[in-house]
Amino acid sequence: MRIVLVGPPGAGKGTQAAFLAKNLSIPHISTGDLFRANISQQTELGKLAKSFMDKGELVPDEVTIAMAKDRMEQPDAENGFLLDGFPRNVSQAEALDEMLKVESMKLDAVLDLEVPEDEVVKRIAGRRICRNDSAHVFHVAYKQPKREGVCDVCGGELYQRDDDSEETVRKRLEVYHTQTEPIIDYYKAQGLVVTISALGQVSEVTGRAMEALSRDA
Structure with a gap:
């Protein structure tokens, strides 16, 4: 299967992508x-x-598209792939269509992870990261440490990253609504969009997604 995964920040795309793949x-x-x-x-x-990133500029679409094209041409992607974070806008979606068309391929589905905006803010703004090891992640509501502000694993200090603040999260959501959300309508016009709720346990969301994809196949 060739799938595109979309959803707002905090929808759990990375986690679901790993399980689904x-x-x-x-x-x-x-x-x-x-x-x-x-x-x-x-x-x-x-x-x-890197030359763009070092200047604090956005990497142009053509560079991102070229990277994605190169990766999709690798042998392990011959029978399908799950794209996470690409395409990020309609221009990239159109470029992906052209790429696949040249290879006589097409997408099978666009999986849209739906989650209320307030839940996104709650999920991201509640995260606390260990200063000693960023892999140690806790949450003020969903995964509380045994001692407030202290990592259960190594005893390091837990802190909130600047880009996890509510104000920053809402700005990221604005960018998503403006730039990325339009691709959902773009793909709906092709009859490819499968929307599922991203609320609940990780395994529940994965199950929903697998069921929806099997129905759509």
């Missing part, structure tokens, strides 16, 4: 991973992307 035996292609890999390997695309 494993269940469907297809690679999870994340924009963040693509950028990190290209930059660390110092590819031409990575150097180009």
Whole structure:
């Protein structure tokens, strides 16, 4: 299957993408991973992307598209892939359509993870990260540490990242509504959108997604 995963920040896209890709035996292609890999390997695309990022500028669509194209042409993506973070806007969606058309391929589904805006704010603004190890993540409502402000794993101080503040989260949501949400209508016109609720336990959401994709297949 060839799937695009969309949803607002805090919808759990990264978590669901990993589970779905494993269940469907297809690679999870994340924009963040693509950028990190290209930059660390110092590819031409990575150097180009870094030159924009170092200036605090957005990486142009054509660079992101080229990275995605290169990754989708790898042997492990021959029988399908799950795209997470790409396409991010309608221009990228149109470019993806053209890429697939050249290869006589098409998308099977666009999975839209739906979550209320207030829940997004609650999920992200409630996160607390360990200063010693960013992999140790807690939450003021969903995963409270045994001692307030102290990491259960290593005893490090827990803090809220600047980009997890409510004000920043709402700004990120505005960007999502303006730039990314229009691709849902773009794909709805092609009859590809499958919308599911992203509320509940991770396994429940994965189950919903797998059921919806199997119905749509």
